[in-house]
Amino acid sequence: MGATATLSEAGLVAEPGQEISCSVTIRNAGRVVDQFAIEVVGDPGAWATAEPATVNLMPGEAGTVVVRFSPPRSSDVRAGQIPFGVRVFSSEDPAGSVVEEGSIQLGAFTEVTAEVVPAKVEAGSKADFEVAVDNRGNHPVAVELSALDPEDELDFQLERNRADLAPGTAAFVRLRARPRKRFLRGQPVRHRFQVFVVADNAEPLKTEGTMVQRQLLPKWLLPALAALLVLLLALVTLWFTVLRPAVKSAAREAAQEQNQEVIKAAQDAGGAAGEAKKDAVQAKQNSEDAMKAVGLTPPPDGAPPGPRASNGVPNPAGNANGTPTDFRVAADAAVDSNVNRFAEFPYAVPDAAKTLVVTDLILQNPRGDNGTLRLLRDSGGTKTVLLEVGLANFRDLDHHWLQAWRFAPGEKIVLAVSCQTPGGGSRCTPSVSFSGRIE
Known part of the structure; x- marks a missing residue:
């Protein structure tokens, strides 16, 4: 065994900026003359010194070393208990070196x-x-x-x-x-x-x-307003003294030239109208002569054009556009977690031998259901999607078609709904109102 060490005080109390000390008694426990180096380890080692730093001792001899601590008055060294160790290192028997432990209770200061x-x-x-x-x-x-x-x-x-x-x-x-x-x-x-x-x-x-x-108005504002006012007065003066007379004179000359052109164009149009009237009278006379030549009676003056019977009376069947119709298809779909599965609600044309023409439709989702709505064409079991919208995207939605939807005899309109989240109940209840005609 190289050495033993004993601290005079294991627990020290210090204040920042002040110095405290303790002593370490070192005994040579070896059988030869030995030199011992004293070192303070731990955080206090940065502001601690040992005096003397080394001692030479005969076998069995003891010596005393003073260890001084000078904690700085700084935020880098926190208040509280700070442990340290005093290491005694034997040069002849390094394995016999010892460390004696202690602590310093550092006081607090406020700054x-x-x-x-x-x-x-x-x-x-x-x-x-x-x-x-x-x-x-x-x-x-x-x-x-x-x-x-x-x-x-x-x-x-x-x-x-x-x-x-x-x-x-x-x-x-x-x-x-x-x-x-x-x-x-x-x-x-x-x-x-x-x-x-x-x-x-x-x-x-x-x-x-x-x-x-400072003042709220910028300093440059009043000079700028004054300069702007001067410029505005100059422009007004220039307008009334120079520009306005020149504009009036140019406008008067242009108006006179335009009047002459209008008068000439009116005269030319009058002559052309007279010639056209003569041509129209001659064309009417030629048409009546041609109809008489083939055994037809010419129409009386003022009769509307269009298909006519052999006696010259207009045929109203030539202007038929179908029977107006409107109807509504409502859904009552149960909740389905599969977004690709749809509940279908078909509508068949009342007169299966006629064509349904749809020109307008109104989509309604008053409860704010969440899901998907589709309009399908069912042609003999073959279904095609005409329109698909998300229910969350509308409450009322109008569509007016430039090119109407036409459903041939035997085809059906199918309202399909995939219901994920009903808005005001346990089922999704959107509807579609249709307007058009049956031909």
């Missing part, structure tokens, strides 16, 4: 600083600042902030009035100052204010800032 950044802001209606609070102590602190205007001319809005700071950290709290009175024009007004920062177990801190209140 908080505050600053308004920037110190001065120029603004018309509001000014934004930041209050920078630094914890330079060695333990966490909670601070409270408040702002005060000695002249009571500003209103303040703090982002928060309390902040918790760990040692060596800073907090930035936004502060907005608004003047209670504003002015459009005038000289800038300086408003000085104070921000108080109160930390636990510490004297209140006070820092100051300044808001320089």
